[in-house]
Amino acid sequence: MNIPEYMTFDFLQTLRRNHPAWRLLCAEQAPLLAAFFYREFLAAHRRGIETEEILQDLDLFLYDVSQQTGELAGRTPQEYLDRWTEQGWLRKYAWHDAWYYDLTATAQKAVDWLVSLHQRAFVGTESRLHTVFGLLQEIARDTDTDAARRADWLRGEIARLQAELAQVEATGKVQPRLNELQVKERFLQAESTATALLADFREVEENFRMLTQQVRDEIVQWEKGKGELLAKVFQESDVIRDSEQGRSFAAFWRYLMAAQQQETFRATLRQISEVPAVQKLLPEHPLSDIGPQWLQAAAAVQQTIGQLSAQIRRYVNEDYLQQEKAIYQRIANIERLAVDVRQGGSLPKGDFLAIDAAAPAVVMPMERKLFVVPRPTKLENRMLTVGDASGGKLTPLFQQVSIDPQKLRQQIRDVRGTRPEVSLKEVLQAYPLQQGITELLAYLVLASHKEGVFQPDTLDTLLFERDGRQLAAICERVVYRQEDEEAKP
Incomplete structure (x- = not known):
């Protein structure tokens, strides 16, 4: 039996220890984590949340949990966010002079898996079977180079359309081709696929970020001349766009941003909202906002690609366009050592770097206190007398707490x-x-x-x-x- 490597015991054992999604599911506070992540990010379809807002929401959430369980939270909301960021469940980033938190793709996978455990009242299979057949037939039809088979298929389509047109013209009526059950099944499948696209955007964004990090690591470890480095950077700058994910996302972006496609999508939503079977599903499964949510998520990916490309350009300019100065050479050596340590290298032994202070000590003139005339200390010279302990009690000395x-x-x-x-x-x-x-x-x-x-x-x-x-x-x-x-x- 051919077992893939990612399903062997050794691989799964390592995955259990290192993968953030698996660690989230094994965490003692997994119910708290999953409930908060779902309410804050997935249920509201939100991407980045500012620090002050998410701290306030987490504080209220922890209070509600403590009221239900009767146990106090072991950490402050900020400590929870810092720990979840270290575990790889949240991503902290700066944007417009403010810090934001976003759910990582691995954490969303864990929460989505918990959502999938909920028993569904209706499981449709017929529409998915049609989808499978339709996709396979599309592949076979659109990759076939046989002119005779293509001509036969086109004639069959023409005959089918002409027969349907003749029936409509003769009767003046159109019989629905889907019953209520089939409409419900197909609508729920479309809603599930549309929501899954939002999760895919978060994973695509993280993959682009990892790809750019690999390029930056290569730049740090580069030891050849400036011209060769620039040639490599120009060559690697197309890695993001030319990767499979990059090409797929670019095609999706062009299709989504086309004005005709957007108008067609909105018109289709208006049309199906008038179908009685769909009207019953819309209160619990709204799709009216899915288009703007796609645009927002896709725009975040495009923005990430632009930011990461700009970081690579700044990285090259800062490190090598002024390589004659010794300070840039020292920075490059430090960054190379940092990359080695991150990739599994050993830390230097002993003290390898010393600085006077973590930040400069700045004292403003107006912050100094005004001069105050010192007050003289007055001492009283009293004569000491011998006491007899007649008015005191020794009982408190023997009433100390003793633990056995x-x-x-x-x-x-x-x-x-x-x-x-x-x-x-x-x-x-x-x-x-x-x-x-x-x-x-x-x-x-x-x-x-x-x-x-x-x-x-x-x-x-x-x-x-x-x-x-x-x-x-x-x-x-x-x-x-x-x-x-x-x-x-």
């Missing part, structure tokens, strides 16, 4: 029972904290003495009561294992 570690260990054993491990959250649910944060720190000290394991990737919210107030502590998950405790003398 053996008692905490016994509580952990009682909750764990015969299980191999138990979390601190489960222990506190059975034995609530009596001494507040001091008792909680004692549990953490036991875990640090090889009686437990800290799991930094997971945060637990520990609820407890102190002086009549409900308090919460957020910390890394702590797990107490039986073998760790038995190993302790």
